Amino acid sequence: MTIISSDIETVRFRNLLDEGVLGRQELAAAISSADARAVDLETVLIREYGVPRHRVLQASADYYNCPFIEYDERMPIPPDLLTGLDSDRLFLSNWFPIARGNETVIIVSNDPSDPELLDEVRRFFRTEKYEFLFALREDIRWFIKDFLHAKPGHLVGTERTGLAHWRNNMALWRTRLACYRNDLAKGRTHLAVLRWGLGIIALADVLLHTLRFGAHIYLYWGMIGAGLAIGSWGLSGYLRIRRSNIRPPGNQTMVEVTSATLYFLENYHFIENTGAYVPTKGTMLARLGDFLANHCTILYPQPASLERTQLARERNVLAGQRTVTACYRSIYARARTGLALIRTGVSFSSLGILLMGYFKFSFLAVIDIILLAAGVLMVVDGALWYLPVRKEQSELPRCPVPE
DSSP states (O other): OHHHHHHHHHHHTHHHHHTTSSOHHHHHHHHHHHHHHTOOHHHHHHHTSOOOHHHHHHHHHHHHTSOBOOOOTTOOOOHHHHTTOOHHHHHHHTEEEEEEETTEEEEEESOTTOTTHHHHHHHHOOOSEEEEEEOOHHHHHHHHHHHHSSOTTOOHHHHHHHHHHHHHHHHHHHHHHHHHHHHHHHHHHHHHHHHHHHHHHHHHHHHHHHOOTTOOHHHHHHHHHHHHHHHHHHHHHHHHHIIIIISSSOHHHHHHHHHHHTTHHHHHOOOOOOSSOOOOOSSHHHHHHHHHHTTOOOOOOSSGGGHHHHHHHHHHHHHHHHHHHHHHHHHHHHHHHHHHHHHHHHHHHHHHHHHHHHHOSSTTHHHHHHHHHHHHHHHHHHHHHHGGGHHHHTOOOOOOOOO
16 A cells, blocks of 8 residues: 555656656655655655745646645635535545635645545535645645634634734834834934024124124134034925925824724724723824724633634734824824924024114124024924824823733
């Protein structure tokens, strides 16, 4: 019996021998090793002899004269195909239904040439047409484990993949928010340079008005020129960031995109009687944070194999909370930028008014007017940054502390 099995496996993987992927002695040793340990020959070839997975699949598909397919937990298997299936029986026979179309049931099998396979399939599906595809024994086991230990309509494999997809979406959005915060920090850095330049101009202006310390007048004008250069460099950097990176994602846009990345809660969470209800607040972002608090529950499903799916749900809820807090951090970064502009604007506008009032009107009052105008513009721009996000600051989400 072993000799017959060995000959069949040799013929099955003849392509590997012909293409030089595997030597004849290596194949014989792999067959002996698989028989001795009751391990699938496919697994031995892939994991111990380094044969590429697609080569094993293609060689088997050529032998059985049918296409091959690999396991994919995202596969939309119709729930009606799973009703009434016996997982123990499928494990023994190594087949699984994956699709239905035009009155044809598509079956994956590890041995499509098995004469008893068709009779067994007919016990579960009454149709005249069947199409058989080849799949590795390991892949068929994964199909059975992932699609038959949950009720039809709650396919666990598909759910885990969907949850992973949403976690990636949230991680991508958090990364983009981090980039926006970096741009805001860069903008505040350029603002500090602008403040430094205006400070040098203000100092030179006072010295020109008083003409103290006996320094040459051209030194003071040189200080004004240096202040203008430094301030212009800081202003150009700030405006460049203001126009290109920060302006498109406004406060409302950030909140709406954050809300869109939490849409997974409607599709993957079926939570009832989760405990005390957390009342929501006024702003949209605060409501999102409080909404997540109602989903922070640990369930212990049966059977135990479902636990990793429940943990995947929990990871998504925690990722959702991190996404909401990342949006809050970005909003606070906008607020800090606005407050920094307002603070600087008030300082220099006050200084301009003070200098004009103290030294009266003269040729140097032009510099005082420049300081005043720069301060007013900063206050206006800072208000545009700060006021739209003021309401969000007052309503942080509160998550219940687990006992």
